[in-house]
Amino acid sequence: MSKETLSWLNANTLIGFTDKRGTAWHYRAGLQGTEPNHYPGPIPVEDVKRRLFGWEALSRPIYVEDPVTGGLAEIPERQAIVRSDTGHVMGIFSDGYEPHPYVEWLITTIGRLLDDDLSIGSAGLLRGGAVAWVSVEVPETIRTPEGVEFRPHLFGATSFDGSLATTFKRAVTNVVCDNTMAAGLAERGQQVKIKHSKYSKLRLEEARDALSIVHQVADDFSAQVRRLCETDVSDRQWRSFLDAFAPLPEERGRSWTLAANKRENLQRLWRHDDRVAPWAGTGWGVMQAVNTYTHHGQKVRGACRAERNLLRAVTGGFDDLDRETLRLLEQVLDRPVPVPAA
Structure with a gap:
């Protein structure tokens, strides 16, 4: 059985540009509630903040039962990362772990990296909110002379459970099958990874150079096809x-x-x-x-x-x-x- 139920995917993922690529495979009209998670055009930034990222990842101390006194003893140099709205424990780490807040790293940072004419095409939460992504795309689907339709995008993702470093990556979505494909086959696609460390920060100019520009993906991928x-x-x-x-x-x-x-x-x-x-x-x-x-x-x-x-x-x-x-x-x-x- 899937860890992420259809109900979760219909409530905790947002899918944009459906006029260009249709509905996601998990779409169920009866599970949409009062606010559909599909958008005919780009997803408003405020909707991503409100519907997905409207809570904080909090650091909390960890306690164990003291076998001598029966009381609680705090575990030194360890922390739990929990959701502020539900109390769900997303991960347990050393005190050197630095959470990367979703709004700051997946919306504000991507906005500083990219051009104004790029819009949010999808965003979502998995694993009870411990993993998140935001995909920023060009407005129009590109069609090659061979009949291949695709959408270049910059993909940002991070986690609060230790499964992912914060990652920004160029990629391509193949529209006919809703597949992620390599933006370039000749060498590893450009990407930037930032560890969840107090001493690891994103340097914007280096990130821009490494990622190049999303629009260039269209020419590279078309020639590849x-x-x-x-x-x-x-x-x-x-x-x-x-x-x-x-x-x-x-x-x-x-x-x-x-x-x-x-x-x-x-x-x-x-x-x-x-x-x-x-x-x-x-x-x-x-x-x-x-x-x-x-x-x-x-x-x-x-x-x-x-x-x-x-x-x-x-x-x-x-x-x-x-x-x-x-x-x-x-x-x-x-x-x-x-x-x-x-």
Whole structure:
């Protein structure tokens, strides 16, 4: 069962620009309450502050029962980070841990990093509020001549449970499948990470240089799509790719069944799914099949799909996935597939 219920996702995530990309996969009209979480255009900053970040992360001392006196003894040099509105304990840390307040780091800082014509496209809370993200996007969806629609954005995320450093990262959302994809395959996408330490601060000018500008992602990604669409992949080469990506063990058993199911799902996407089939027979189709399967088809253990996808987007897991897919494709084709530098 998902850690994040549908009720939570409909109340604690905000989705913008739905006129451009449709509703999120978790949207349920009956769970929206009196205030829908979907916006046809950009999400107002004040709505993010009020609906998601209208509480504080407080540092509180930790006590244990004294076995001698039966009273409470404070644990030195330790602190709990709790929600001011619910008292929910989000994490326990040493006294050197420095919380990064959501409004300050995910709204004010992003606003100082970026241009005025960029707007909030999504924001949300996971793990009882212990993880948060804000995505800032260009207003218009970009469509390449090959029919690929995407939205470049800057993704900011942080946590109060120790699972994430505060991270700012360039990324791309593929509209047809609502997937996060690598903004650049030639090298690791630009990102900035700041530890939750009293001595670790964000230097804005260095961050701007590292992240470049969000608008540049559009040119880089469009060129990347074009090159992959120009790369032919025959039926035989597609079968060879499946052999490399999901090899079947010699003996039947659980591993064989898992690999066979993965291959079957990929083949279905390749042949029959509108998110992939229009580009079957190309390198872009291969990228789409693997990325879409991982986002929406692969089994998720120990977390909900939304949480898993968010964390992979922030930590670079989807960048690594796309680059590994490209490496296997080049291995099957026995030649490099040049892509633009990120």
